[in-house]
Amino acid sequence: MNQTMELPPFFDPARAGDWSYQPDAAGLGAAAEGVRGRLKRLEGGRTDLLLVDLQRDFCLPQGALYVGGRSGRGAVEDTARIAAFIHRNLGAIDRIVPTFDTHTPLQIFHRSFWIDADGNPPPPFTLISEETLAGGALRPSPGVLALLPPEVAAQGLAWVERQLLHYVRSLARQGRNVLIVWPDHCLIGSEGHAMPGLIQEAWLFHALLRGAATPAIVKGDDPWSECYSAFGAEVPDRWDGGRLVKPQDDAALRDLLGADRIVVAGQASSHCVRWSVDDLLHRMRALDPALPRRIYVLRDGMSAVVELDAEGRPIPELDFTPQADEAFARWAELGAHIVETTMPMADWPR
Secondary structure, three states: OOOOOOOOOOOOHHHHHOOOOOOOHHHHHHHHHHHHHHOOOOOOOOEEEEEEOOOHHHHOOOOOOOOOOOOOOHHHHHHHHHHHHHHHOOOOOOEEEEEEEOEOOOOOOOHHHEEEOOOOOOOOOEEEOHHHHHOOOEEEOHHHHHHOOHHHHHHHHHHHHHHHHHHHHHHHHHOOOOEEEOOOOOEOOOHHHOOOHHHHHHHHHHHHHHOOOOOOEEEOOOOOOOOOOOOOOOOOEOOOOOEOOOOOOOHHHHHHOOOOEEEEEEOOOOOHHHHHHHHHHHHHHHHOOOHHHHEEEEHHHOOOOEEEOOOOOEEEEEEOHHHHHHHHHHHHHHOOEEEOOOOOHHHOOO
């Protein structure tokens, strides 16, 4: 494998938590010209770096849904490590493929989708189960009617209520996370939807230096389902047997499967990274049981969702660290490699 490169002079890890930081694209282009002749490329196949939902709302403390982990510094420290990893391995990474969680306010996991018995939206981090719906603690807001498919619009709220009951039952049956009302996050067009500056800087520098393709995966914009995975919705079907959520474009997944190494980092290890890697492994194992050995998960390039109380202690029902730890162990059993950003790629298992 290639030798690692020195970190460039413009790289400042202290910027990892800076909401206002914007990279200088013109300056990065000039810097790329200056080091292109010293670039040592990796031989022996294509390496893709899949960056799952590295967006400001997840990665920065001011973000709407900051992933702080149990330490409270999780995503900020992850951002610094991921950006440094990219700069050190510019010759090894052929493509960087970012995913973007992309939402509007009126979606099943946002407050405006729901009202309580008094007609008010529920607070963030409300858990919604079959018992919640059966007891009438929450019901769909009137605005949800505008989202109904035309062929069932006449059935109104009765159809919506049956769909929501089907949704939470499907999550439980599949062993998925319970439906949660998240703070409004990654709203399309917002600053929170964008990459943090340090990641955008590394992504741009790689593209300018390598002349590399810059594919991106946009997901999560359907109002009727969560979409943690970059490759499909949690519950895409209707209670009456039809399909409610439009199918995810399979081209991005098939394209990734053409890589010889797929390196994964992002937020959060307990949610979007977890389900994205699960979907990758499921497709790989269906094609060839040996294919999961192509996946390398940067364990120190991701953190779990943890909501802390006023004293900074994890709230047990909102601490998803155990789910992330279970995923790491399961992926390793299936053949994926769990590695660290600081480990030279030359020392990674083949």
